[in-house]
Amino acid sequence: MSENTRRDLLRTTVIAGSAAVASWLEPRAAVAEPVSRRPVASRNFSYFSAPEIVFIDAAIGRLIPADELGPGAKEADVAFFIDQQMAGSFGRAETWYMQGPWKEGIPEQGYQLKLTPAQLYRVAIQGTDDYCRRTFNQATFAELGVGDQDKVLHGLEKGEIELVGAPAKEFFAMLWQNTNEGFFADPIYGGNRDFAGWKLIGFPGPRYNYVTEIEQYGKPYALPTVGLMGRNESAVRKG
Amino acid sequence: MVTKLKSVDVVLVGFGWTASILAKELADAGLQVLAIERGEFRDTVPDFATTHIQDELRYAVRGGLFENLARETLTFRNSFDQTALPMRHLGSFNPASGVGGAGVHWNGQNWRFLPTDFNIRSHTEARYGKNFIPADMTIQDWGVTYEELEPYYDKFEYLCGISGQAGNVQGAIQPGGNPFEGPRARAYPLPPLKRSYATVLFDKAAKEVGLKPFPCAAANTSQPYKNPYGVQMGQCTYCGFCEWFACGNYSKSSPQTTILPALLPMDNFSYRTLCDVTRVNLDSTGKRATGVTYVDVQGREFEQPAELVILCAFAQHNVHLLLLSGIGKPYDPRANQGVTGRNYAYQITSSVNVFLDNNMNPFMGAGALGQAVDEFNGDNFDHGPLGFIGGGYIALWTTGGRPILQQHGAPEGTPKWGSGWKKSMQENYLKSASVATHGSVMSYSGSYLDLDPTYRDAYGNPLLRLTFDFHDNELKMSKFVTDKAALIAKAMNPRSTKINYREGHYSILPYETTHNTGGAAMGADPKTSVVNRYLQSWDVSNVFVMGSSVFPQNPGYNPTGTVGALAYWAVDAIKTKYLKNPGPLVQT
Numbered sequence: 001m002s003e004n005t006r007r008d009l010l011r012t013t014v015i016a017g018s019a020a021v022a023s024w025l026e027p028r029a030a031v032a033e034p035v036s037r038r039p040v041a042s043r044n045f046s047y048f049s050a051p052e053i054v055f056i057d058a059a060i061g062r063l064i065p066a067d068e069l070g071p072g073a074k075e076a077d078v079a080f081f082i083d084q085q086m087a088g089s090f091g092r093a094e095t096w097y098m099q100g101p102w103k104e105g106i107p108e109q110g111y112q113l114k115l116t117p118a119q120l121y122r123v124a125i126q127g128t129d130d131y132c133r134r135t136f137n138q139a140t141f142a143e144l145g146v147g148d149q150d151k152v153l154h155g156l157e158k159g160e161i162e163l164v165g166a167p168a169k170e171f172f173a174m175l176w177q178n179t180n181e182g183f184f185a186d187p188i189y190g191g192n193r194d195f196a197g198w199k200l201i202g203f204p205g206p207r208y209n210y211v212t213e214i215e216q217y218g219k220p221y222a223l224p225t226v227g228l229m230g231r232n233e234s235a236v237r238k239g
Numbered sequence: 240m241v242t243k244l245k246s247v248d249v250v251l252v253g254f255g256w257t258a259s260i261l262a263k264e265l266a267d268a269g270l271q272v273l274a275i276e277r278g279e280f281r282d283t284v285p286d287f288a289t290t291h292i293q294d295e296l297r298y299a300v301r302g303g304l305f306e307n308l309a310r311e312t313l314t315f316r317n318s319f320d321q322t323a324l325p326m327r328h329l330g331s332f333n334p335a336s337g338v339g340g341a342g343v344h345w346n347g348q349n350w351r352f353l354p355t356d357f358n359i360r361s362h363t364e365a366r367y368g369k370n371f372i373p374a375d376m377t378i379q380d381w382g383v384t385y386e387e388l389e390p391y392y393d394k395f396e397y398l399c400g401i402s403g404q405a406g407n408v409q410g411a412i413q414p415g416g417n418p419f420e421g422p423r424a425r426a427y428p429l430p431p432l433k434r435s436y437a438t439v440l441f442d443k444a445a446k447e448v449g450l451k452p453f454p455c456a457a458a459n460t461s462q463p464y465k466n467p468y469g470v471q472m473g474q475c476t477y478c479g480f481c482e483w484f485a486c487g488n489y490s491k492s493s494p495q496t497t498i499l500p501a502l503l504p505m506d507n508f509s510y511r512t513l514c515d516v517t518r519v520n521l522d523s524t525g526k527r528a529t530g531v532t533y534v535d536v537q538g539r540e541f542e543q544p545a546e547l548v549i550l551c552a553f554a555q556h557n558v559h560l561l562l563l564s565g566i567g568k569p570y571d572p573r574a575n576q577g578v579t580g581r582n583y584a585y586q587i588t589s590s591v592n593v594f595l596d597n598n599m600n601p602f603m604g605a606g607a608l609g610q611a612v613d614e615f616n617g618d619n620f621d622h623g624p625l626g627f628i629g630g631g632y633i634a635l636w637t638t639g640g641r642p643i644l645q646q647h648g649a650p651e652g653t654p655k656w657g658s659g660w661k662k663s664m665q666e667n668y669l670k671s672a673s674v675a676t677h678g679s680v681m682s683y684s685g686s687y688l689d690l691d692p693t694y695r696d697a698y699g700n701p702l703l704r705l706t707f708d709f710h711d712n713e714l715k716m717s718k719f720v721t722d723k724a725a726l727i728a729k730a731m732n733p734r735s736t737k738i739n740y741r742e743g744h745y746s747i748l749p750y751e752t753t754h755n756t757g758g759a760a761m762g763a764d765p766k767t768s769v770v771n772r773y774l775q776s777w778d779v780s781n782v783f784v785m786g787s788s789v790f791p792q793n794p795g796y797n798p799t800g801t802v803g804a805l806a807y808w809a810v811d812a813i814k815t816k817y818l819k820n821p822g823p824l825v826q827t
Contacts, residue, residue, distance in 0.1 A: 063656045069665055084530070090301060096328045097312040099694065105324040108317055108746040112324055158657070176656060183640035185296035200661065201668035203602055203642045206293030208488075209476040210603035217436040219598045228294060 046087035047118060051140075055125045058142035060179045062149050069198040073179050081182030081191030082121075091118035091149050103196055115166060124171035127163030128156065138151055187227045195225045241532065243542045247273045250531055250545035252516045252560065254341020257785035257806040259494035259552035260398075263468065264810040265506040268818070273543065274510040274551075278337030282495050285779040287343075287485035289529045291480070295641040302329055304344045306336040306553075309695040310515075313555060315747045317708040318685060319572065322435035325694050325702065330748025332755055334485070338461060338512065341553065341753060342493045342799075346482040346606030346638055347458030348490075349394050349401050350796035351804075353617040354385035359792065367489075367623060375684045377582055378792045380767075382763040382772035385421045386805050391811070393424055396456075399492035400464035400472050402607075403427040403456030415452045418612045432461045432475065437599045437672035438610040441635035444730035450612040452673055455634060457607030458492035458799075462584065465781065468501040481606025508798070511679070517698055519548050519564040519782060528566075528782050534698060546782050546821075547813070550759075554788040555583075558758030559686045559703040567759075567769045567780050570687050572706075578758065578769045580689045582682035583705065584793040585745070585752040587631070589721040591674040591728040592648040594736040598669050601640030601647070609636035612727070615720045616795045617679070622647070627715045631678030631795035633724045647671040649785075650735045674728045676720045678751075679795040681712050688758040699754040709745045717741045721754030749814030754798050756790035763825075771825040773812040774805060780823045784811055 045053060060082075061071035073079075085091055093116040105112045115123065129140045132152060136144055141152060155161040157176075159169035177227060182191030184198065186206070192198065198205055205226040213221060249265050251258040254276035266272045281287070297303045306329075308678045314323035335341040355362045358380045363372055372378065405426040406416025413426075431454035434442075438454075445452040459475040466472070475490035501507055513536035520529045520542065530544035532719040550557040558580055561567055567579035611634035613619060617696050622628060639645060646668065653663040691704040721740050762768030770789055776782040785806050787798040816824055 028564065038671070053444070064661055065658050067658050067661065069658075069661055072661075095307045097308040098672055099325070100329070101693065103322065103324060106317070106321070108744050109315055109324045109326075110746070110748045111327045153656075160553055178293045181300060181643055185300075186294055188294075189296055198642060201642060201664050202608070203640060203668065206478075207602075208289050208293075208478050210478065210600075211433075211474070211476055212432055214435055214477045214603040214665060217439065219600075220598055221600055221603075228291060 001124060014131055018054050045080065045083045046120075046191055047091060048083050048086065050120070052125050053083070054109040055129060055140070056082060059151060059153065059175060060182075062153055063179045063185055064175060070200055071193070075193065076191055077194040078179055078181055078182035078191045081185065081189055082178045084190045085178060085181075086118040086121060113166070113170060120171055120174055123165040124163055124168070127165055128152065128161075128171075131161055131163065132170045181206070188229055195227065196227055241540045241542050244544070246544035246546070246558065248545065249272045249273070249547045249549065250275060252531060252548070252550045253277075253340060253512055253552035253556070254338045254494075254512075255335065255551060255553070256342040256494055256803060258549075259339075259502065260803065260806040261549055261551065261785070261810050262508055263498050264807075264814065266505045268814050270507065272508045273545070274508075275516050275531065275543070276510060276512045277515045278340055278476045278512065279395050279513045280333070280338050281343070281485070281501070282338075283485070283487060283489060287354050287487045289487035292484050292487050293480045295643050298344075299641060299644050302483075303334055304337065304483070304485060305329055305333045311702065312573050313705050314691045314694050314704040315705045315707070315727065317706070318745050320704050323691060323704045323706070326747050326793050331746065332753040333750070334753060335555070335698065338499075338510070339485075339494045343485045343495065344483050345458075345799060347491050348636075348797045349396070349456045349458045349800045351420060352385070352425075352794045352796055352801050353419065356794040357381045357383060357385050357388075362618065363628060366618065371622075372628065376712065377682045377684050377767075378628070379582075379760070379762050379764075379767055381791055381806065382761055382768070388419065388801075388808055391804040391807035392800060393799060394807045396613065397428050398466050398468070398497050398803070399458045400429055400460050400466055400497070400759060401427045401456050401458055401492075402429040402432050402461035404431050406453060415453060417452055417611070417613050419616065421618045422621060423805075427456060429464055431460045432457050432459060432605055432608045434610070435478070435599070435604055435608055435637040436597070436607065437601070437637050438635050439593070439672045440672075440731045441674065441727065442610045444727050445612050447730045449727050450614050450727070452610050452612050455607055455609040455611050455636070456800075457605065459603055459605040459607050465692070466497055468498060469759070470497050470500050472496055475605050477603050477605050477608070477746070479604040479641070482638055487546070501597045503606050509615050514541075515698070515702065516552075516560065516564070519550075519560060519566060521565065521779065524777060525565070528779050529561045547783070549783045549785065551785045554755045554786050555688060555703055555705070555758060557784050557786060557788040559811040561701070561759060561769065561784070562688070562690050563700055566776055566782060569689060572684050572687055575684060578765070578767065580687045581590045581767070582757040582760045582791050583686045583688050583707055584682045584756045584790065586681040586752045586793060587678040587680050587709060587717045587741055588751055589724070589741045590719050590739045591721065591724045592650075593672045593674060593728045593731055593733045594650050594667055594735045594738070595672065595731065595733050598636075599672055600669065601637060601645070601672065604637035604639045606638050607636075608638065615723050625715075625719060626714045627719070629679035629681055629712070629716050629795060631716070631720045633674060633676050633720060633727060635672055635674050637672070647673050648737055648739070651737050668811070674724045676716050676717065676724050677795060677797070678713065678720055680793045681710070682757060682760075682792040683710055707745055709741070714741065754787070754793060755794040756787040756798065759784045759788040760791040761789040762791055765827050771823075773816075773824045774809040775817070775824050777827065779822075781821065783813065785809065
């Protein structure tokens with residue numbers, strides 16, 4: 001069991017306990033009522049500093065923006081997801097081979113940086129904000145208009161922007177990968193809030209049995225979205 | 240300090256598919272059998288419960304069931320004028336760690352190779368002439384024929400409870416099956432899986448362009464099944480979480496669902512987990528193995544003596560252990576001498592994304608739920624005018640619709656991120672499918688495994704070094720098969736298609752397949768093979784090597800069916816020939 005899952009399970013247990021206490025004080029219907037989540041601003045981030053979160057929220061808000069189709073990555077708490085990933089075994093590259101010597105390879109040889117993913121974020125966020133301040137009259141990335149933000153993101157993606165301490169391309173690839181993950185991973189990992197990603201595309205979540213439905217060709221799947229912790233994921237995460 | 244343990248009859252290195260088969264068969268024969276596994280013990284209950292196993296981030300993306308590269312990886316380069324660098328994290332292929340091996344997290348796509356795959360060199364020379372094979376292509380006959388392996392394919396299929404439609408029963412072509420397959424003694428144990436909408440559309444389109452589609456043989460059970468070891472499986476529920484996951488429903492064939500319930504209670508079988516085998520120990524003559532050395536989770540070193548040592552680790556790990564132990568002469572590509580590490584091969588894949596008008600519900604599926612055509616595989620078509628060797632199958636699989644890694648791409652011209660990307664995801668996720676090609680890779684003098692001169696594993700041993708690239712033969716073949724796939728895709732009447740040719744150099748990422756082969760090739764000639772036709776080391780006759788490491792080149796099918804058949808073939812030879820008269824089973 002990953003640390004995140006264990007932590008969320010503990011939270012669920014605590015919630016279930018307090019709900020049980022509440023049930024004989026209040027009308028039963030109130031127990032099933034989802035409790036609103038704490039605002040994003042008061043989340044307990046584990047790895048990123050407040051200015052780093054401001055950067056990430058701004059960047060992922062452009063990668064998957066809120067629009068007429070629904071919430072974007074920022075609204076889906078993807079910054080919190082990435083924070084939790086960086087604080088965990090992935091951010092520390094715990095299952096990666098991280099012995100030297102370190103050499104620059106050809107693209108076919110894949111990732112060859114000495115930086116762990118968490119270190120890459122730290123160095124590259126600093127580098128991107130430094131670049132923005134130099135280029136845009138002292139403004140940080142988050143302070144730019146969306147047009148300039150998109151230009152910077154394209155510049156990172158293509159490796160046209162030089163960052164001090166980390167290759168821009170590798171950083172963009174990591175940021176996009178993690179944003180995608182946070183938008184579509186099960187909500188137990190802190191992103192995909194209210195199943196925003198899954199509802200956008202029509203994925204019903206990890207359901208177990210389609211023995212009948214698989215032969216109902218073309219028919220939309222009718223049952224509501226579920227996560228590993230059930231149907232109403234907001235109840236899992238409060239507290 | 241090394242602690243010497245009490246000797247056993249048989250020590251198996253690894254505890255995945257092949258080790259489980261050998262353990263059961265050899266324990267049934269009365270031998271004292273020990274399996275040593277580097278990973279953890281894991282079983283359907285409690286490790287694979289559906290309450291947590293359907294977690295794409297944890298298992299598919301972060302690789303919760305895969306090997307941990309922090310301790311050991313390999314280094315990689317495209318050609319020997321480059322410096323190999325470590326594969327820092329998994330990408331192109333995903334070997335496992337833990338009991339059940341990659342048999343826990345596979346899709347269950349189960350194939351037999353074609354009869355001509357086993358004698359590819361002699362067959363190609365006979366049909367197209369000696370000059371048809373490029374000078375640096377080192378393909379060779381296997382030393383075993385399809386006819387010899389047929390009963391053992393059958394054994395593995397009845398072990399697994401394969402769901403499928405036979406194409407050729409004792410020479411009689413069966414309607415709805417693969418007409419190109421070699422003759423089989425009897426039909427599959429279970430009927431084919433139910434079909435998804437997208438596979439029905441593929442089937443219709445393939446027929447329209449004049450091909451003969453058939454349901455892919457699946458190690459996902461279409462019905463409840465009890466196998467010859469008395470182990471019970473349940474019907475697949477099409478939940479769409481097979482590959483990269485374990486099955487919580489006893490519906491995907493794995494060591495856990497087909498063998499372990501019968502094996503683990505046996506008194507003469509035991510296993511040790513979290514133990515890394517670091518050497519096969521040889522006596523002073525170098526002709527006989529005395530057992531293995533392993534390191535446990537506390538770092539303690541043990542010597543485990545055994546009469547018979549059988550390497551059952553994942554393909555390249557077997558080769559690594561052979562090289563570290565000095566079994567077989569290491570292959571030297573410059574001198575074109577030696578055998579161990581020679582003839583590494585892989586798979587070449589491509590796809591055509593299909594964007595349709597109707598709702599495909601891609602999240603309903605099973606790992607081996609697919610419809611395929613085999614007209615362009617192996618030597619099922621005339622290669623003469625085409626100028627390449629090999630081929631591949633074309634299939635539409637509906638393995639699942641997990642949203643992070645199974646997005647099926649986006650139509651041409653879609654932005655990579657932003658509102659345009661988001662709109663495309665919303666419009667296409669439910670209405671897309673992918674026609675895949677899965678092709679052969681021949682072996683070449685420059686594609687091989689050896690020991691890296693620089694990088695080390697956690698025990699200070701040199702890492703394995705992989706030198707591999709795609710050759711013109713494979714790229715040409717893949718282009719040919721991909722164009723055929725595109726014809727089928729177009730006949731599905733889609734809104735649009737997007738062709739993803741395989742081009743350029745082989746890359747260690749992103750993911751392609753976990754079909755790594757060779758390095759311990761089998762064959763009839765000790766100058767070009769590590770093991771003989773019974774998978775027995777030519778040099779050390781009480782060492783056998785299992786798995787796809789013995790493939791001399793890689794045909795156009797998924798390897799597991801043949802890996803299982805070869806394990807049963809080899810263990811039959813051990814039981815009926817070797818045990819009666821220990822020593823080389825083939826005289827040189």
